[in-house]
Amino acid sequence: MSSCCSGSCSSAAPPPDGRYRKVLWAALVINFIMFGVEIVSSLAAGSVSLLADSVDFLGDAANYGVSLFVLGLAVVWRSRAAYAKGLVMGAFGLLVLGRALWLGTGEQVPHAQTMGVVSVLAFAANGVVAALLYAFRNGDANMRSVWLCTRNDMIGNVAVMLAALGVFGTGAGWPDIAVASIMALLGLHAARDIILQARGELRQGARAGAGVPAR
Numbered sequence: 379m380s381s382c383c384s385g386s387c388s389s390a391a392p393p394p395d396g397r398y399r400k401v402l403w404a405a406l407v408i409n410f411i412m413f414g415v416e417i418v419s420s421l422a423a424g425s426v427s428l429l430a431d432s433v434d435f436l437g438d439a440a441n442y443g444v445s446l447f448v449l450g451l452a453v454v455w456r457s458r459a460a461y462a463k464g465l466v467m468g469a470f471g472l473l474v475l476g477r478a479l480w481l482g483t484g485e486q487v488p489h490a491q492t493m494g495v496v497s498v499l500a501f502a503a504n505g506v507v508a509a510l511l512y513a514f515r516n517g518d519a520n521m522r523s524v525w526l527c528t529r530n531d532m533i534g535n536v537a538v539m540l541a542a543l544g545v546f547g548t549g550a551g552w553p554d555i556a557v558a559s560i561m562a563l564l565g566l567h568a569a570r571d572i573i574l575q576a577r578g579e580l581r582q583g584a585r586a587g588a589g590v591p592a593r
Contacts, residue, residue, distance in 0.1 A: 398514055402442045405507045405528070409439035412503045416496060423492035426478045427541045427554045430561035431500060433470045434531050437568070438507075440466070441527065457579040464572035471565040478558045487551045493542035501535035504528055534561060 416432035419425070440463040444456065511525040537557050544553025 399446065401510045401514070402446055404510055406439055406442035406446065408503050408507055409435045409442065412500055413439060416500060419492060419496040423489040423496070424481075424486055424551075425488035425493045425538075425541075425554050426474060426481055426558035427488075427538045427561065428493060428496055429477065430474045430558040430565070431497070431534055431538050433467065433474060433565055434534050434561075435500070436470065437463070437467050437565070438527060438531065454580065454583045457576045457583065460572055461576035461580070464569045464576060467565060467572065468569035471562050471569055474558055474562040474565070478555045478562060481551060482555050485551070487549060488545055488554050490542045490546035493545065493554070494539060497535050497538035497542060500538070501532055504532045504535060508532065537561065 413432050413435035416428050416435060420428035420432060444459045444463060447459075508525065508528045511528055515525045537560075541553045541557040545551060
């Protein structure tokens with residue numbers, strides 16, 4: 379769960395470029411599909427780090443969706459959408475952290491092979507999205523941040539690969555739980571940043587609408 383999902387990734391609208399819009403649609407579809415794949419795989423393999431990684435895909439899909447669906451709307455609606463996204467990400471982060479703590483009290487060992495295969499697939503999916511966004515990496519702040527978010531998410535995929543290797547090598551579940559806990563905490567931090575930023579934007583908009591100078 380990458381912390382780069384906060385800030386300019388959260389609610390800024392994309393530029394009116396037809397090719398960029400198509401790339402965002404492709405990225406949205408890929409991320410949403412991989413979110414579903416990792417959710418199902420995490421349950422099948424008993425892996426909480428896969429569950430944590432799935433939240434990254436959900437966060438990215440939400441980023442692309444916010445950029446596409448609120449394009450042209452008032453800033454207040456983009457802020458509300460970002461606020462809702464932060465709440466959802468926070469809820470998933472708490473779910474992942476709670477599941478990691480719960481599994482940590484038992485002796486369940488996740489299926490390392492499934493973890494490895496799915497994390498490689500996730501890495502490839504993020505690689506495709508990063509390649510699609512590569513041409514826009516030197517664009518405006520929003521375009522560059524979206525590309526950087528996807529590139530950084532590949533680090534999370536590598537972390538799950540390492541967790542799979544750790545589980546395979548030790549025959550224990552603690553590498554999976556450790557990686558998941560770190561990813562969940564990063565995701566909660568990102569969700570907090572998104573919520574605080576969106577709340578600040580909404581308050582600023584309310585003051586502006588009421589004619590009260592911003593503090």
